[in-house]
Amino acid sequence: MTDPVSPHFAHARAPGKINVFLKVGQLQGDGYHELATAFQAVSLYEDVRAYPADDFSVSFTGSIDTTGLSTDGSNLAIKAARLLARQSGYRGGVRLEVEKNVPIAGGMGGGSADAAATLVACDALWGTDASREELTALAAKLGADVPFALSGGTAIGTGRGDQLSPALAKGRFHWVLAVAEFGMSTPEVYSALDRHREEHAQDIYPALMTPAVDTDVLQALRAGDARQLAEALHNDLQAPALRLAPGLHEILELGEQSGALAGIVSGSGPTLAFLVPDADSALELQVALGASGLNALRVTGPVHGARLVQEW
Ligand code: C5P
Numbered sequence: 001m002t003d004p005v006s007p008h009f010a011h012a013r014a015p016g017k018i019n020v021f022l023k024v025g026q027l028q029g030d031g032y033h034e035l036a037t038a039f040q041a042v043s044l045y046e047d048v049r050a051y052p053a054d055d056f057s058v059s060f061t062g063s064i065d066t067t068g069l070s071t072d073g074s075n076l077a078i079k080a081a082r083l084l085a086r087q088s089g090y091r092g093g094v095r096l097e098v099e100k101n102v103p104i105a106g107g108m109g110g111g112s113a114d115a116a117a118t119l120v121a122c123d124a125l126w127g128t129d130a131s132r133e134e135l136t137a138l139a140a141k142l143g144a145d146v147p148f149a150l151s152g153g154t155a156i157g158t159g160r161g162d163q164l165s166p167a168l169a170k171g172r173f174h175w176v177l178a179v180a181e182f183g184m185s186t187p188e189v190y191s192a193l194d195r196h197r198e199e200h201a202q203d204i205y206p207a208l209m210t211p212a213v214d215t216d217v218l219q220a221l222r223a224g225d226a227r228q229l230a231e232a233l234h235n236d237l238q239a240p241a242l243r244l245a246p247g248l249h250e251i252l253e254l255g256e257q258s259g260a261l262a263g264i265v266s267g268s269g270p271t272l273a274f275l276v277p278d279a280d281s282a283l284e285l286q287v288a289l290g291a292s293g294l295n296a297l298r299v300t301g302p303v304h305g306a307r308l309v310q311e312w
Pocket residue numbers: 031032033034035142143144145159160161186187190
């Protein structure tokens with residue numbers, strides 16, 4: 001039975017992210033690596049609508065092809081809903097409709113955004129009234145990037161990337177994304193990094209126990225200075241991602257020759273994020289990449305984390 005005082009449905013929205021800095025430390029016993037990362041939430045969103053139901057289901061709509069996505073219990077949105085139900089003692093289920101705009105397996109945390117928006121939507125639909133701290137604790141159980149999709153803004157992530165502290169960021173940064181037609185598996189990219197480190201152990205420094213975010217990045221964010229940030233962008237997963245998908249080299253070069261201050265692989269890739277000085281340059285770069293047959297999107301950051309969208 002559905003509680004008559006519940007809203008008819010709840011709608012929440014959560015953003016995708018770019019890691020403007022990502023340093024990968026040592027592999028831990030739990031299969032995760034110690035990280036130091038600076039996240040920025042950007043204006044590409046996942047919208048989750050949650051409807052009362054007796055069991056748990058999910059379906060997809062949106063601007064991208066979702067045919068390959070799982071809709072069973074392995075889907076992260078369903079896992080999020082089940083986890084909240086279990087923790088809160090809610091007995092019913094939910095029918096989730098996910099409107100996807102963040103590239104799938106693209107390194108921008110689309111699945112994590114689904115999970116964060118689902119937690120917020122189900123909390124409202126079911127009236128579970130969980131605090132932000134409680135939702136964040138559940139988010140961390142679902143995946144390393146889920147707490148950030150909940151908090152949004154600009155933040156430093158340590159541990160698995162799930163221990164967040166807010167970073168001061170001034171103004172708005174303009175990005176152009178080059179979205180690939182294929183996805184990449186995050187565990188595979190991390191494994192490629194580990195293999196490379198093992199094979200070249202004699203030539204490279206050992207991975208740090210506790211990596212840290214460079215102060216240049218923090219300063220650039222604080223100053224709201226895109227040129228300074230462009231100099232400080234860094235991603236340890238870029239080299240392994242480029243080894244697995246060498247075609248991305250050419251697109252990085254194209255972006256940098258077409259007006260980007262700098263380009264970087266987003267998270268574990270294959271989405272590329274180009275930082276540009278302003279909105280006009282973003283449009284020019286989008287047109288230039290589009291003319292080469294690439295799917296290019298303009299976004300800005302930082303934006304808010306997962307929250308309800310009022311529809312009535
Ligand atoms: O937590 P999430 O499901 O997003 O992580 C996906 C995979 O990425 C993990 O199973 C692990 O292989 C890798 N990962 C990692 N170290 C991290 C975060 C993710 O090795 N800090």
